[in-house]
Amino acid sequence: MITLFQNTSDLTTAGLIFMLVVWSLTIGFTIYCFIRILKIGNKLPADTPGQDE
Amino acid sequence: MPNLSARESWGTRFGLIFAVAGNAIGLGNFLRFPVQAAENGGGSFMIPYIIAFLLIGIPLMWMEWTIGRYGGRYGHGTTPGMFARLWNHPAAKYLGVLGLIIPFIVLTYYVFIESWTFAYSVFSLTGLFGDYMVVNGGSSSELSLMKDFLLGYTGQQHDPFFWGIGMAAIFLGITLVANFWILYKGLSGGIEWFAKWALPTLFIFAIILVIRIFTLDQIPGSNGTVWQGLGYIWNPDYSRLGDVNVWLAAAGQIFFTLSVGMGTIHTYASYLRSKEDIALNGLATGMTNEFAEIVLGVCIAIPVAVLFFGLSETITIAQGGSFNLGFVSMSVIFNHIEFGPFFGFIWFFLLFFAGITSSVAMGQPIVTFLQEELKWSHRKSVTALLVLTVGCVIPVLLFSQYGYLDELDFWAGTFLLVLFGTIECILLAWVFGMDKTWAEMNLGAAITIPRIFYFIIKWVTPLFLIALLAVWFFNSAWGILIFANEDNPDKIAAAIGARLFIVVIFVAFSFLVYRSWKSGTHRELK
Numbered sequence: 001m002i003t004l005f006q007n008t009s010d011l012t013t014a015g016l017i018f019m020l021v022v023w024s025l026t027i028g029f030t031i032y033c034f035i036r037i038l039k040i041g042n043k044l045p046a047d048t049p050g051q052d053e
Numbered sequence: 054m055p056n057l058s059a060r061e062s063w064g065t066r067f068g069l070i071f072a073v074a075g076n077a078i079g080l081g082n083f084l085r086f087p088v089q090a091a092e093n094g095g096g097s098f099m100i101p102y103i104i105a106f107l108l109i110g111i112p113l114m115w116m117e118w119t120i121g122r123y124g125g126r127y128g129h130g131t132t133p134g135m136f137a138r139l140w141n142h143p144a145a146k147y148l149g150v151l152g153l154i155i156p157f158i159v160l161t162y163y164v165f166i167e168s169w170t171f172a173y174s175v176f177s178l179t180g181l182f183g184d185y186m187v188v189n190g191g192s193s194s195e196l197s198l199m200k201d202f203l204l205g206y207t208g209q210q211h212d213p214f215f216w217g218i219g220m221a222a223i224f225l226g227i228t229l230v231a232n233f234w235i236l237y238k239g240l241s242g243g244i245e246w247f248a249k250w251a252l253p254t255l256f257i258f259a260i261i262l263v264i265r266i267f268t269l270d271q272i273p274g275s276n277g278t279v280w281q282g283l284g285y286i287w288n289p290d291y292s293r294l295g296d297v298n299v300w301l302a303a304a305g306q307i308f309f310t311l312s313v314g315m316g317t318i319h320t321y322a323s324y325l326r327s328k329e330d331i332a333l334n335g336l337a338t339g340m341t342n343e344f345a346e347i348v349l350g351v352c353i354a355i356p357v358a359v360l361f362f363g364l365s366e367t368i369t370i371a372q373g374g375s376f377n378l379g380f381v382s383m384s385v386i387f388n389h390i391e392f393g394p395f396f397g398f399i400w401f402f403l404l405f406f407a408g409i410t411s412s413v414a415m416g417q418p419i420v421t422f423l424q425e426e427l428k429w430s431h432r433k434s435v436t437a438l439l440v441l442t443v444g445c446v447i448p449v450l451l452f453s454q455y456g457y458l459d460e461l462d463f464w465a466g467t468f469l470l471v472l473f474g475t476i477e478c479i480l481l482a483w484v485f486g487m488d489k490t491w492a493e494m495n496l497g498a499a500i501t502i503p504r505i506f507y508f509i510i511k512w513v514t515p516l517f518l519i520a521l522l523a524v525w526f527f528n529s530a531w532g533i534l535i536f537a538n539e540d541n542p543d544k545i546a547a548a549i550g551a552r553l554f555i556v557v558i559f560v561a562f563s564f565l566v567y568r569s570w571k572s573g574t575h576r577e578l579k
Contacts, residue, residue, distance in 0.1 A: 008280050009280075010278055010283075010284040011281075011283050011284040012284065015283070015284050018289055019287040023348050026340060026343050026344050026348055027348065029340045030340040033333060033336055034337065036333055036499055036500065037066050037067065037070070037334075037337060037499075040330070040499055041066070042065045042066050043066075044062070044064060044065055
């Protein structure tokens, strides 16, 4: 039997909740950031730093 | 006045974020993090780690993007010029020298370790680990054999299977060529181009490995499971929350993993236009790094090691260091699973990609400094860095067995990161001024930075960093300085050599900064 289905209780309920909360926040914020970037537009202006002063 | 069009610029936002995230995602995410977690009590480590990420990591990330973009507006791509803009005092530019020497010194040993990952990916595909076990097998355990393999390959002990350090030198040479070819191709054509396909490949490799590890069968003779590994890291454990060393380790890991306190983010951010967003870009790179570390990195080395060796043996392996877990135990594991050579290749090549996107970032500040402050051509700057790196990596290659690499890693890769982070934090929040910093940070911001970070950046982050330095100073500084725990004269000599090297590099770059300001090659955009 594959390890995925064995002794799942080694990760306690509190541990599972802690892990899922941290993972959800990490993945959620990462996706949020990339969606916002897509909305702004991926392409950066071609001019060089300092020229827009 | 300098030619404005001479400064390079990023082509796309994703390219920029992948490059900065690639700088952050390195060997620390997949090797150092699991070891730090295992050494510091697993569940006890994660709570300080997350707090350190919020109170040190994210604020420093935003601060460094701010300093970088602000400096870039005045034509400065490195911290000597940037710090001189933040603090109008002759000493400021010399404090900024730390932002040149830290990435350079780390580069000199990081690229060596990076070359091991490339070599191991080739060894996996060619089945060299199996050959080694056949030739040297006997009563030794496989872990012990693979440890000998690593020591023999890196020249730390004599092994007739390898040609001294010849094989390691060849892979180091190939790794150096790859790094400097990317640097030579420039910011957009080299670093950004490489990051745009290296980082997605790295994530795909990591996901493939996680799926493979979680679908492995139970190993005969071992009672470990992947859940036991995850449980060790995630099951909350409050017993060691009062241990200051756990907090120090968590904060140290945040510095290492996000590549803050190094000078590399400043340089990358300096190539942004002055009203380009840094709030969202900074958060995106930080979160991408954390995704690699606490979602993917946490699901590979520790769970599979627990599955094979059991929990207590895994903790012992991890306490032997990152190389013990990442190179020694993983080589044994991949030697036993179906299609092991393929998955071994994926693991070590993933590490190689993670390493190379970080090492090119460490080289870029020096290239930018030589170009902008000394007015050297790009080609001359890259060539000079290559020559300097080759010269400085030779002692790493020759004296690693005496602890030369460890000494460099302690000072440049650990202590100086925290010191530099503290200096830049105070300069920005207290010398430049928090109101100006906040305005600069929010200029062109695509997201609203929560107001609480005004307070965190001004008070919490600097106090946290000062407390870290103070605790380290009172707990360990003197013993480390006088080699209280070392009685091997060869190791003491190598450590002194490493310290002298750091001092010489600091003096040399300080002289270059002095010359640049004195001779007028240092110019500011108005």
